[in-house]
Amino acid sequence: MPRPLERSDTRLINEVHERLREMIATGELLPDTRLFQERLAASLGVSRTPLREALLRLEREGLVYTVPGKGMFVQGLVPEQAGDLYQLRWIIEPFAARLACESATPEQLERIEAIQSKHEREYPVDVITAFKSNFDLHTSLVEQCPNRRMYEMLCDLWAHNSVLLMFGYYTHNVGAVSNMVAEHREIVDAFIARDCLAVEQLLKKHIEEASESLLKSLQGYKNTGREI
Amino acid sequence: MPRPLERSDTRLINEVHERLREMIATGELLPDTRLFQERLAASLGVSRTPLREALLRLEREGLVYTVPGKGMFVQGLVPEQAGDLYQLRWIIEPFAARLACESATPEQLERIEAIQSKHEREYPVDVITAFKSNFDLHTSLVEQCPNRRMYEMLCDLWAHNSVLLMFGYYTHNVGAVSNMVAEHREIVDAFIARDCLAVEQLLKKHIEEASESLLKSLQGYKNTGREI
């Protein structure tokens, strides 16, 4: 009997959501940009219906905000929110990484090592690549977390966090990247050695430091809105 | 100058979302119920557009799931997911309660005491009221948490958790409610005494026990779908 192959989710909302996330994370859409639905939908080649649905997802993820009768805007950098995000990551991510480490397969360990090696080989790089690399590594540390809901929450936090990294951190203080690579290496080594508690502790410390560094660089940040 | 009064969000999506959450939490819509958009929209007195948008929110909250070309269904009780939810609450909720306790105002303390007293006075009660009471108390403990994103996450977790409580716990093991009331009293007393660390510890223990109790009662649970 031919296995009942499950069809993939071809709804436009997924493509649009993915694309908008990317546009925000890479700075193609700057903070406080007003998102005119007609134009934006046209530029993505879809109608307003799937666009609106994707925007609602992004709203829940904290990447855009709504002003009721007026429209939706790209969420800007509110230092206070940055603190909230890092606090959440600080609580959840190390825990998730420990769980992932406890149930990691050899293939997973190889994958993580590969990502970290690439990360190290390619440094120094442009901001976009460094950001992506960072994202990939943190994602790989938790993607085998057996608590799927926890994993999804972290993905959302990371999507939002990306915006902060792009605008507040790398652009103002790129030197800190080398430090980051070294810290990642420590964590990866612990992970591969299956020292789950060490992974948890190191990641916690890493996030603390990243948070401190970002919040410092956000001092006096002034964002400038723009329209598409 | 007349203060620029900010208009409230009157979008239908909010009403519909709220109402559907309630219908799921109270069991008006049972697990695995298929949600026919036309009929459901009509029964709520709106068109499919705001209904679909509300359903997408619920999907993200984990209360409904989508089968791509087929439709949306009320998320049933997967014991594994119940464990995931409690694990997340265990990590986040005690932390949030501690933060809330640290910055609580006297009015807030009064409010919590009032909710707990009511909770105690009204016991024993029907399942719906007990559930609501429980929800109110847990919500009140974290609603002053300065990390708003954390608070919102907990709201989502609680909305989903409500479904579990309604179907898996109270209905099978109502006796445990009295135990619950006593544990809540301990936590409330610590909160009012501003013993923030005790609040964190007690809540952690409380969630552990609730989780254990629920997972036990879910053993052998078999859910039965239904259509509206």
Place this chain on the structure above:
DNA sequence: ATACAGGATTCTGAATTCAAACTCTTACCG
């Protein structure tokens, strides 16, 4: 010149329409 009023224009929120996918029924064939 500036502030305000009024109307044209644009945009959102919601309803409706449309096309494609899915489901259910029934009829036909092995």
Place this chain on the structure above:
DNA sequence: CGGTAAGAGTTTGAATTCAGAATCCTGTAT
């Protein structure tokens, strides 16, 4: 009798349309 295929009827996903709100522009009065 069981299985399969055709087609009618639903239902979804997406586009379009519509009404009301917000914005912008212009003209007038101070």
